[in-house]
Amino acid sequence: MTTPKPVECWLTDMDGVLVHEENAIPGAADFITALQEAGRRFLVLTNNSIFTPRDLRARLLATGLDVPEEAIWTSALATAQFLADQRPGGSAFVVGEAGMTTALHEVGYTMTERDPDYVVLGETRTYSFESITKAIRLIDAGARFIATNPDVSGPSPQGTLPATGSVAALISAATGHQPYYVGKPNPLMMRSALNRIDAHSESTVMIGDRMDTDVVSGLEAGLRTILVLTGSTRRDQVQRFPYQPTRVVDSIADIVPLVTELRPLTGPSSD
Structure with a gap:
């Protein structure tokens, strides 16, 4: 087996981490500060396409x-x-908000309802029957169907919300x-982040x-993974999955010492 390489770069989810x-979450500010002071390259990732x-x-x-x-x-x-x-310079009909439309504009895409190359479905707080109907008709007419992520629900202060x-x-x-x-769990999002x-x-x-x-998208992209227990997955659920993270920790606070020391992260282990 090859010896794991020292950790030089970090990708982290946002919500729940x-x-x-x-x-x-306690320890998050220390984690960001540690990354910056140590000069580590990092990205904060989110499946949310609203913003x-x-x-x-x-x-x-x-x-x-x-x-x-x-x-x-x-x-x-x-x-x-x-x-x-x-499809460089293509066109799209978007069901979504500024996060999605701005990103497409910045890569040279045109937003249109007339024979678009793609229908792009993103997160939004105001799904309308009219826009969904338009998306259905455009897909029936031949537009390719793209969605930002497969999350079926999301949290809000009022309770569960339907998602993309x-x-x-x-x-x-x-x-x-x-x-x-395109988004997690597709490892494509990890790969695009690595390239970034x-x-x-x-x-x-x-x-x-x-x-x-x-965890699964990280694994499929060839990364080592750390699961924190401050979000969706509970400790008693981890062993039910056919794949395991490199390490399980209580929270982001436990990862701060790993950032400051340029050394390999080995596993599996549970802290």
């Missing part, structure tokens, strides 16, 4: 976390990059066409709170 709703990186930076700042705009990578950015690689995956299921049922999901910071999979770690998205 760094923040919970509108509050920073632009500038919006998310402001949200994180409000919780006390100072994350540079360029260190935030969203499923909207990954989707836009994927489409720009697949739920609306995608509705559109798929009506059209008979399944979307191609010029990182190598063998020297990068993915931190997440979900076994079925963060």
Whole structure:
């Protein structure tokens, strides 16, 4: 077996790892500070495509976390990059918000309802019957179906909200066409993040709170993974999965010492 390489770069999920709703998780600020002081390359990842990186930076700042705009990578950015690689200068009809439309504009895409190359479904707080109907008709007419992520629900202070995956299921049922999901658990999002910071999979770690998205996408992209127990997956659920993270820790606070020491991360182990 080859010896694991020292950890030089870090990818981390946002919700459930760094923040919970509108509050920073204890240790998150220390983790970001440690990354910056040690000069480590890093990205904060999120499947949420509603917001632009500038919006998310402001949200994180409000919780006390100072994350540079360029260190935030969203499923909207990954989707836009994927489409720009697949069909440069193409067109799309978007069901989503500013995070998605801005990302597509920045890669040279045109937003249109007239014979678009793609229907792109992202997260939104105001799904409308009219826009969903338009998406269905465009897909029936030949537009390719893309979705930012397969999450079927998301949290809110008022309770569970339907998310992209739920609306995608509705559109798929009506059209008979399944979307191609770009965000986690597709390892494509990990690969695009690695390329963003010029990182190598063998020297990068993915931190997440979900076994079925963060950990599996990290593993499939060749990364070592750390599961934190401050979000979706509980400790008693970990062993039920056919794959395991490199390490399981209580929270992001436990990872701070690993950032300051340039050494390999080995496993499996549980702290």
